[in-house]
Amino acid sequence: MRARRLRAGLRGWGGVGAMAVVCALAVLFALLLPLARSQVAGEGTPAGGQGAVRGSQAVAGEECTEPEKQTLAPSGADGPTIEAIKSREGERRKLVVGVDQNSYRWGYRDPNSGGEARLEGFDIDLVHRIAEDVLGDPDAVQFKAIPTDQRIPAIRSGRVDMVVRTMTINCSRLQDVAFSAPYFRTGQQLLAHKSSPITGYDDTLAGKKICTATGSTAFSTLEQDQRQGRLSASADLGTTVPNQLDCLVRLQLGEVDAVVTDGALAASQAAQDPTVELKGDAFTTEYYGVAMRKDADDLVRRVNQILEDYRAHTAGGWQASYDRWLSATLGGRAEAAKSAPPPPEYERDS
Template sequence: MSAARRLKASLKGWGGVGAMGVACALTATFALLPLRDAPLDGAATGGQGMSRGMYANADDCEDADAWKQSLGPSSDEGGKTVAAIKKRGYLVVGVDQNSYRWGYRDPNSESDSADLEGFDIDLAHRIADEIVGGDPKDNIRFKAVPTNQRIPAIQNGQVDMVVRTMTISCKRLKDVAFSAPYFTTGQQVLAPKSSTIDGYDGSLAKKRICTATGSTAWERLDADKESGDLVSSADISTTVPNQLDCLVRLQLGEVDAVVTDGALAASQAAQDPTVALKGKPFTTEYYGVAMKKDAEDLVRRVNQVLEDYRDSGWQQSYDKWLAPTLGKDPAKSRPPTPDYR
């Protein structure tokens, strides 16, 4: 019996959501997958030269303070990027379609269409409602973007923005612009409950660790391996285009552990009762909405949406999607008070 067929057989006790997540991961492609018909022409409308010095100090920033690099909020809708989006009539957003409780299709949904849902999807809808207005069913187009294609999708004009559990970092600020943070998390280890792995420590010796290509998790492991902060015998060679693919590798026994954002890992542990978070988070990271680097007016407009969303919307979305996996108290997940450039 093939590994895939063995895995399929092992999913019988999972329920629809778990099976959905693994099926999505096994069939993931390296290309952008349109979730709704959306022409790519003109999707990213940031004007050239609008703010060449916007992140001029990105080379000097430190990741701990990268979240402070965004521009102040504004309700002005006369900028080139925002005006073009409004004229088009819909926002094009890069999202995930297989991250349980963040961006996914629930096969157990009573809806015939099994629309995308989750914490990131709620935020994307709120941004579209505020910027475009009109019918919520028509003012947004989603495109599924693999983890390693988030930045290229923005730079190539295939999406206006990415709302996909994307950590703000100095390295990424060289390629894209970010909103102020909308969520706080940290890197954490996911492993089988029966594993001897205790967390991000010496128990990872001789263990095979999976991360997503281009993720901050891989960057941290690579840096720690170089500096000696990660046990030298840990094998970090396994990388995948989509983060959920790591869970599949773990279930197939091809790796011993996964390192990813704790918020994502908690949702994956909820999908599979045989795995669990090991140890405490060993970093502090912030999710932001990523946009084209020179789309200054769009960044400011999104930051205004977030100003309002933090007071009206964020808590309701957290309670609905994330409280079951992260706990009813959202204090550790709330974004910091914005500190704009």
């Protein structure tokens, strides 16, 4: 019964909207294919390997190689964005935040928590800390659950003040939104059934169906790697879904052979389903950040100030949240050190 409901939910996402996305991608691919071929033909196969950060892109006409550093220096001062949030009246005086409600231990509703099954998880802890600093009340938050592929549209349209949803900072996204300094380090990783012959991000993916979330860094990385010969040309990347958790469902239903997502999320999904496991090591290095509007400079600076304090505050900060939510799936203090973000660098001027 549950499988039928899940399958029906997937069909709902895979209707007209999915067809529109497929058609748009097909047209875009047709337009860009000659350029992509010419670029690949003019390049050797780039050096890759475990833990490599993939590629570089242009941002505002400049080469972008370390997107996690493209943020503003911290400040506790209010500005127009924060003043607008504070001026909301009555029940509307809340920080509006786009989050996930399906990622176990990151942003999810625990059915065993009783009552209204409040949103909980590592990302949710950070949201409460930001709300406490900006509005003086950790619960002054309006959560909006948004799919993976709607994170940037939600910010740009003004539906949310920010997104705190395991969102990787990358060069492409910096063209549309502003990011805080990193608050978590991870990397892309494979998830497959324990009995699968897939051993990692290698030749065992030849001829296999791989699921990724639409608009995710996993999808763009796989596309790039396939064009440049790092991923088998016979690997099928045709299965994309609005929400990353839908990939786990596709894997459980036998519709795909593997899932590629952030290792931190994959570990949580493996904890939910004992029949699957991570295969091989992470093959990229990526950083999660809080995403905001490009013109919300004061809010970006304020969040960076909050993150400075959050990382340093061991009793109720980053480490305490990791211990509570992630240690069971990612490991203890030694693994936490690997997941902790590097000392922030603030290279964006304005």
